[in-house]
Amino acid sequence: MKHELTSRETFDAYLASQKDMPRWWLDLKRESWDRFHDLPMPHRKDENWRFANINGVDLGGFHFGQNPEGEAAEKDLLERSEQVHQRAGRLVFANDRLVHHEAVSQKLSDQGVIWLPLEQAVRKHEDLLRKHFMAQPIKLGSEKFSALHGALCSAGSFLYVPRGVEIDLPLVACHWTNGPNSAVFPHTLVIAEDLARVTLVDFFASHQRHARNYVCGVNDLYAGPGSRVTYISAQNWGHDSLAFHLNSTQAFREAYVTSLNVNVGGRQARTESHSQVLGEGAHTEMQSLTVATGSQEFDQRTLQTHFKGHSVSDLLYKNALLDDARTIFSGLIKVEEEAQQTDAYQTNRNLLLSPTAEANALPGLEILANDVKCSHGATSGQIDDAQLYYMLARGIPESVAKQLLVFGFFEDILGKLENEEIAENLRSLIRAQFD
Template sequence: MNSTLETANEHLSANEPSWLAERRAAGLDRFKNLAMPTARDEAWRFASVGKLSIDNFNPVAAPASTTLDALTERSELVTTRAGRSVYVDDAPANFEGVSPELLAQGVVYLPLAEAIEQHPELLKKYFLKESTELGSEKFFGLHAATVKAGSLLYVPKGVEIAEPFVNYYWTSATRSAVFPHTLIIAEDNSKVSVVDLFFSETDANEALNISVSNIHAGANAHVFRKIVQDWNEKTVSFQLDTTVAERDAQVQNVAVNIGAERARFESQTRIEGPGADVKMYSLTVAEETQEFDQRTYQTHNAPNAVSDLLYKNALLNNARSIFSGLIKVAEGAQQTDAYQTNRNLLLDPTAEANALPGLEILANDVRCSHGATTGNVDEAELFYMMQRGISRRVAMQLMVFGFFEEIIEKIDNDELAENLRQLIHKKFESKIK
């Protein structure tokens, strides 16, 4: 951990504004002074914190130009887009800005470093203002102190953009530490879609990821974000996301989690305006000794709003998952409609799923529910398909893909949805026996 600290601010600009320097200093102070999580911490219940280490990971110098070019060429899961950024070990490899038409409408899509220089008031209002409350405050502090890679997407009032903005974050160097950041600001009556993708160059390069995403959806804004996490299985990953939804905003998050040795995903949703509707979907595939730790917080501070969460996990071998979610309804948030569901499919008897859904209701006119289910593959269904000439391996694959299709079909981009099916198939094809 100390070696990570030694280089935490090494590559940052000395010309950053004072407000950002203050936020970085506060983050570094938080990282230094907060203790590492332990098994006694409720926010880390069931997690293998004894195996969690961020020692000896460091930000690295810019990769070779040949690496930047090669990974840019591999960043093509979504070919029709409104803009694209590619980062390798937090170094910019490629940035496709917005079209002249969108630029004329006031749309801003910039690398963070340029956004800080060109739009300081916008960044001061939103950047690094929303921390996590779900247990990884220490790691958010390191992110705040170090972040330099990522993008700002600002969509003015009334602007609707059909094609998605796509951000790729790669790791390449050995023992690299990366701190990606996606900031989405959608003003009133706007519409936008964003895809964030996280990949490793090879199966061998060890890495630490502490990424942050913030969505601010104004009144009647429509925001759709897709997340694809496919790090290699030598990566430790923290993904700390927040969503703030104002009156009548519609926000949808779909996360597909495939990679990493240990991955923790903290998702906070705060509804601040009546009529808001926030959907949260997640699909996770874990194998071998992978561990996926999912913590969610749905906060309703306004009446007549909806939130709906569905997380599905499929676990092979000795893989583990933890789901801990809380729906909190404030005293004045009457007629809240909130749901939280976690479903786990165990493909081996040694796989393990832990679920802790919860409610905290301070209003008396609400409709809220939560639930969790964990089950094995239905042997009767397997037998039925095998009797019709389908091998056990293929039959199990078909059942698993049927289990996941409810999530994949939420994705509004056919090209991305099909590419995700292929990524999941690639992971399963050598593991299901």
């Protein structure tokens, strides 16, 4: 029996499936569910939703907790979850159901590394989960959707890296949707203690390229003092999907956090990224590459807050737009009074490959300290006719020429990725948008 995603029946069925889970977890679920219903839907006068297609934000017709295609589909999805062969561990989910858990090595486990599906982590590591799960403020407009995530989220990866432990190979999580109209709530929680080093990659995709799914993912990164955390995500949801990805990063003293989000999927996909610089000398890099095709809308909201000085945050969001696609970039840098000698940068660059594509940019600064270096800038440019002609004159067809120009536009980010296998994966994801 399929119930509407936001109906009481959906939540009751979910709670029943969670009856063996700890009480605090169930309480948190109930609170989140109530909050979801109390909070209003976004309104077109809301500054956080400026330029967004509010009418497209409709949760009707989605279902949760179904597995319509059964185990055969899951097997296929597992086979397709081989993007990164050299890895420290892996988790694969289909419609929020755990399909596969590849543990970390005995050595890492002996060092205290925890790599678990979220539900197991909730049972085994109550203290860590109670402290960190959904503990970050959501400030960028999706409070309501975040609450629904809190209520229904069970699938996800939990990664804990103790003090001083360095993991060379990436941890990999794959989240799939399976079948039409299914809703998923993927969660990622990374806790890197002092001087730890780790890379996690999330692959998000629908089993069917044109699927209609609802997705609301949350990923929270905790980067302890002196740690190095690299987070990469590749978002390839079905092209009729509504997707939210809400990120919060906490960077403590001398931590170095890099995040890269590559987005190609969804009918309407919104990302919210909040980088909090909480310790002196911390450095956060926030990067995003998007290929927007057809009539897709990518809505990007970012916030860089500096609470402590001598810190750096550097944001670079690049969008390549084709056809009738739209992007919205809205970013704010906020430097608190105490955060002297802060460098904060925010750059949004849009490459328009079609005359009917539309890129909106709303950059912003709010600076209370007086000794800082901050800049923000947004540029939108058409494809250069002289460059295109030069490529055509070499016999390169126009579609391939455009693809090369997009890769050229993205190369300053992709070319710097240390892991060549991941870089190649991201490139082929981008290439597929031109087929």
